[in-house]
Amino acid sequence: MFTLKGTFTLTDGALKSDDGGCLGSGGFDDIAEGTSVTVYDAAGDVVATGNLGKSTYAAGLCLFKVSVDDVPKGEKFYQVEVSHRGNIKVAAREAEKGEFAATLG
Template identity: 45%
Template sequence: MAACWLTVSLIGEDTVGAKGDSLSKTATAEETQAPEPFETDGTITLTDVGADLEDGEPCSGTGGYSDIDFGTQVNVTDAAGTLVATSSLGLGEKTEAGCTFSFTVAEITPGSKFYTVEVSHRGGLTQTEEELRAGALEFTLGD
Protein backbone atom coordinates (compact mmCIF):
# COMPACT_ATOMS: atom_id res chain seq x y z
CA MET A 1 0.00 0.00 0.00
CA ALA A 2 2.82 2.42 0.86
CA ALA A 3 4.47 1.76 -2.54
CA CYS A 4 1.20 2.59 -4.28
CA TRP A 5 0.88 5.89 -2.37
CA LEU A 6 4.52 6.82 -3.23
CA THR A 7 3.93 6.16 -6.94
CA VAL A 8 0.76 8.25 -7.00
CA SER A 9 2.36 11.12 -5.09
CA LEU A 10 5.25 11.37 -7.60
CA ILE A 11 3.00 11.82 -10.64
CA GLY A 12 3.37 15.35 -11.98
CA GLU A 13 6.41 16.15 -9.80
CA ASP A 14 10.08 16.18 -10.73
CA THR A 15 11.76 12.79 -10.65
CA VAL A 16 15.44 12.00 -10.37
CA GLY A 17 17.16 10.19 -13.23
CA ALA A 18 19.77 7.45 -12.93
CA LYS A 19 22.64 9.94 -12.70
CA GLY A 20 20.85 12.25 -10.31
CA ASP A 21 19.60 14.54 -13.12
CA SER A 22 16.29 16.18 -12.46
CA LEU A 23 13.71 15.24 -15.09
CA SER A 24 10.48 17.18 -15.33
CA LYS A 25 7.29 15.44 -16.43
CA THR A 26 5.73 18.68 -17.66
CA ALA A 27 7.41 21.34 -19.78
CA THR A 28 6.76 24.98 -19.14
CA ALA A 29 4.60 26.91 -21.62
CA GLU A 30 7.70 28.81 -22.78
CA GLU A 31 9.50 25.58 -23.71
CA THR A 32 6.63 24.15 -25.73
CA GLN A 33 5.53 27.34 -27.50
CA ALA A 34 6.83 27.66 -31.07
CA PRO A 35 8.44 30.97 -32.06
CA GLU A 36 5.94 33.48 -33.39
CA PRO A 37 5.89 34.19 -37.15
CA PHE A 38 7.08 37.66 -38.13
CA GLU A 39 6.66 40.08 -41.02
CA THR A 40 8.80 42.26 -43.22
CA ASP A 41 8.17 45.07 -45.69
CA GLY A 42 9.92 46.81 -48.52
CA THR A 43 9.75 48.40 -51.94
CA ILE A 44 10.77 47.68 -55.49
CA THR A 45 11.47 50.64 -57.78
CA LEU A 46 11.58 50.57 -61.57
CA THR A 47 13.94 53.41 -62.44
CA ASP A 48 13.15 53.46 -66.18
CA VAL A 49 9.36 53.71 -65.80
CA GLY A 50 7.05 56.67 -65.29
CA ALA A 51 9.19 59.51 -66.66
CA ASP A 52 6.11 61.20 -68.18
CA LEU A 53 4.10 60.99 -64.93
CA GLU A 54 3.76 63.39 -62.02
CA ASP A 55 4.94 62.22 -58.57
CA GLY A 56 2.17 60.34 -56.79
CA GLU A 57 0.42 59.16 -59.96
CA PRO A 58 -0.26 55.43 -60.35
CA CYS A 59 2.18 53.54 -62.57
CA SER A 60 3.06 49.99 -63.59
CA GLY A 61 5.88 48.12 -65.22
CA THR A 62 6.06 48.30 -69.01
CA GLY A 63 8.14 46.66 -71.73
CA GLY A 64 10.74 44.39 -70.14
CA TYR A 65 9.28 45.19 -66.71
CA SER A 66 5.66 44.31 -67.49
CA ASP A 67 5.86 41.49 -64.90
CA ILE A 68 6.22 44.11 -62.15
CA ASP A 69 2.74 45.43 -61.38
CA PHE A 70 0.01 45.47 -58.75
CA GLY A 71 -0.44 41.89 -57.48
CA THR A 72 2.95 40.53 -58.61
CA GLN A 73 3.99 37.75 -56.24
CA VAL A 74 6.66 38.24 -53.57
CA ASN A 75 8.17 34.99 -52.23
CA VAL A 76 10.23 34.37 -49.10
CA THR A 77 12.28 31.18 -48.91
CA ASP A 78 14.43 29.89 -46.06
CA ALA A 79 18.05 28.68 -46.17
CA ALA A 80 16.91 25.26 -47.44
CA GLY A 81 15.01 26.89 -50.32
CA THR A 82 11.62 26.10 -48.80
CA LEU A 83 8.88 28.64 -49.48
CA VAL A 84 7.90 30.03 -46.04
CA ALA A 85 5.69 33.01 -46.96
CA THR A 86 4.18 34.86 -49.90
CA SER A 87 2.60 38.21 -50.57
CA SER A 88 2.09 40.57 -53.49
CA LEU A 89 3.00 44.06 -54.61
CA GLY A 90 0.73 46.99 -53.87
CA LEU A 91 -0.16 49.69 -56.37
CA GLY A 92 2.74 51.36 -58.16
CA GLU A 93 3.26 55.05 -57.48
CA LYS A 94 5.43 57.50 -59.40
CA THR A 95 8.24 58.75 -57.18
CA GLU A 96 11.35 60.79 -57.83
CA ALA A 97 13.25 57.50 -58.26
CA GLY A 98 10.79 55.92 -60.76
CA CYS A 99 7.75 53.68 -60.30
CA THR A 100 7.74 52.33 -56.75
CA PHE A 101 5.69 49.41 -55.42
CA SER A 102 5.47 48.55 -51.74
CA PHE A 103 4.88 45.16 -50.15
CA THR A 104 4.44 43.54 -46.75
CA VAL A 105 5.02 39.83 -46.20
CA ALA A 106 3.41 38.43 -43.04
CA GLU A 107 3.53 35.04 -41.33
CA ILE A 108 7.19 34.34 -42.09
CA THR A 109 8.30 31.17 -40.33
CA PRO A 110 11.19 32.03 -37.96
CA GLY A 111 14.35 30.06 -37.26
CA SER A 112 16.32 30.06 -40.54
CA LYS A 113 19.94 31.27 -40.74
CA PHE A 114 18.95 33.43 -43.71
CA TYR A 115 16.03 34.12 -46.04
CA THR A 116 15.72 35.12 -49.68
CA VAL A 117 13.03 37.57 -50.79
CA GLU A 118 12.19 37.50 -54.50
CA VAL A 119 9.81 39.66 -56.52
CA SER A 120 8.48 37.89 -59.62
CA HIS A 121 11.42 36.01 -61.15
CA ARG A 122 13.89 38.87 -60.74
CA GLY A 123 16.37 37.24 -58.38
CA GLY A 124 16.35 37.43 -54.64
CA LEU A 125 17.67 39.62 -51.88
CA THR A 126 19.22 37.48 -49.14
CA GLN A 127 18.92 38.65 -45.53
CA THR A 128 19.46 37.29 -42.03
CA GLU A 129 16.36 36.90 -39.86
CA GLU A 130 17.33 40.01 -37.90
CA GLU A 131 17.66 42.07 -41.11
CA LEU A 132 14.37 40.72 -42.44
CA ARG A 133 12.58 41.53 -39.17
CA ALA A 134 13.87 45.13 -39.45
CA GLY A 135 12.11 45.48 -42.82
CA ALA A 136 12.58 48.41 -45.19
CA LEU A 137 13.99 46.15 -47.94
CA GLU A 138 14.76 47.98 -51.17
CA PHE A 139 14.89 46.43 -54.63
CA THR A 140 15.77 48.50 -57.71
CA LEU A 141 15.40 47.49 -61.35
CA GLY A 142 16.69 49.52 -64.28
CA ASP A 143 19.69 51.64 -65.13
Protein backbone atom coordinates in the same frame (compact mmCIF):
# COMPACT_ATOMS: atom_id res chain seq x y z
CA MET B 1 6.04 34.70 -37.36
CA PHE B 2 6.56 38.20 -38.71
CA THR B 3 5.56 40.36 -41.64
CA LEU B 4 8.32 41.09 -44.13
CA LYS B 5 7.97 44.77 -45.04
CA GLY B 6 9.92 47.12 -47.21
CA THR B 7 10.16 48.64 -50.66
CA PHE B 8 10.79 47.56 -54.22
CA THR B 9 11.94 50.16 -56.75
CA LEU B 10 11.72 49.84 -60.54
CA THR B 11 14.22 52.16 -62.23
CA ASP B 12 13.69 51.28 -65.92
CA GLY B 13 10.43 51.08 -67.86
CA ALA B 14 8.42 52.87 -65.17
CA LEU B 15 5.08 54.33 -66.24
CA LYS B 16 2.48 56.26 -64.31
CA SER B 17 -0.80 54.34 -64.28
CA ASP B 18 -4.24 55.89 -64.77
CA ASP B 19 -5.02 55.57 -61.06
CA GLY B 20 -1.89 57.50 -60.05
CA GLY B 21 0.12 54.41 -59.22
CA CYS B 22 2.85 52.88 -61.30
CA LEU B 23 3.63 49.92 -63.53
CA GLY B 24 6.46 48.56 -65.60
CA SER B 25 6.63 48.56 -69.40
CA GLY B 26 8.67 46.88 -72.11
CA GLY B 27 10.85 44.20 -70.58
CA PHE B 28 9.47 45.11 -67.15
CA ASP B 29 5.76 44.67 -67.91
CA ASP B 30 5.53 41.90 -65.30
CA ILE B 31 6.03 44.50 -62.53
CA ALA B 32 2.86 46.13 -61.18
CA GLU B 33 0.70 46.25 -58.07
CA GLY B 34 -0.27 42.66 -57.32
CA THR B 35 2.89 41.06 -58.78
CA SER B 36 3.92 38.00 -56.77
CA VAL B 37 6.50 38.21 -53.99
CA THR B 38 7.88 34.90 -52.73
CA VAL B 39 9.92 34.46 -49.55
CA TYR B 40 12.26 31.48 -49.26
CA ASP B 41 14.18 30.21 -46.26
CA ALA B 42 17.95 29.75 -46.29
CA ALA B 43 17.56 26.28 -47.82
CA GLY B 44 15.52 27.64 -50.72
CA ASP B 45 12.10 26.37 -49.61
CA VAL B 46 9.08 28.64 -50.02
CA VAL B 47 7.92 29.86 -46.60
CA ALA B 48 5.51 32.71 -47.49
CA THR B 49 3.96 34.46 -50.47
CA GLY B 50 2.48 37.87 -51.06
CA ASN B 51 2.21 40.60 -53.67
CA LEU B 52 3.59 44.02 -54.46
CA GLY B 53 1.38 46.59 -52.81
CA LYS B 54 0.53 50.23 -53.41
CA SER B 55 2.83 52.04 -55.80
CA THR B 56 3.84 55.60 -56.50
CA TYR B 57 5.47 57.16 -59.55
CA ALA B 58 8.10 59.84 -59.10
CA ALA B 59 11.01 61.09 -61.20
CA GLY B 60 10.77 58.19 -63.64
CA LEU B 61 10.75 55.52 -60.91
CA CYS B 62 8.13 53.14 -59.55
CA LEU B 63 8.20 52.64 -55.80
CA PHE B 64 6.17 49.71 -54.48
CA LYS B 65 5.35 48.79 -50.91
CA VAL B 66 6.18 45.19 -49.98
CA SER B 67 4.37 43.32 -47.23
CA VAL B 68 4.37 39.54 -46.87
CA ASP B 69 2.58 38.09 -43.85
CA ASP B 70 3.30 34.91 -41.88
CA VAL B 71 7.04 34.56 -42.50
CA PRO B 72 8.39 32.09 -39.91
CA LYS B 73 11.20 33.32 -37.68
CA GLY B 74 14.36 31.34 -37.08
CA GLU B 75 16.40 31.66 -40.27
CA LYS B 76 19.81 33.32 -40.53
CA PHE B 77 18.70 34.88 -43.80
CA TYR B 78 15.82 34.86 -46.25
CA GLN B 79 15.63 35.04 -50.01
CA VAL B 80 12.98 37.24 -51.60
CA GLU B 81 11.88 37.05 -55.23
CA VAL B 82 9.65 39.54 -57.04
CA SER B 83 7.93 37.99 -60.08
CA HIS B 84 10.55 35.71 -61.67
CA ARG B 85 13.42 38.18 -61.30
CA GLY B 86 15.77 36.14 -59.10
CA ASN B 87 16.31 35.88 -55.36
CA ILE B 88 17.59 38.69 -53.19
CA LYS B 89 19.32 37.63 -49.99
CA VAL B 90 18.14 39.48 -46.86
CA ALA B 91 19.58 39.07 -43.37
CA ALA B 92 16.98 37.86 -40.87
CA ARG B 93 17.52 40.91 -38.68
CA GLU B 94 16.76 43.28 -41.58
CA ALA B 95 13.77 41.21 -42.70
CA GLU B 96 12.24 41.12 -39.23
CA LYS B 97 12.77 44.88 -38.71
CA GLY B 98 10.94 45.77 -41.95
CA GLU B 99 14.08 46.90 -43.75
CA PHE B 100 13.73 44.95 -46.99
CA ALA B 101 14.75 47.05 -50.00
CA ALA B 102 15.38 45.95 -53.57
CA THR B 103 15.84 47.65 -56.93
CA LEU B 104 15.30 46.39 -60.47
CA GLY B 105 16.32 48.15 -63.66
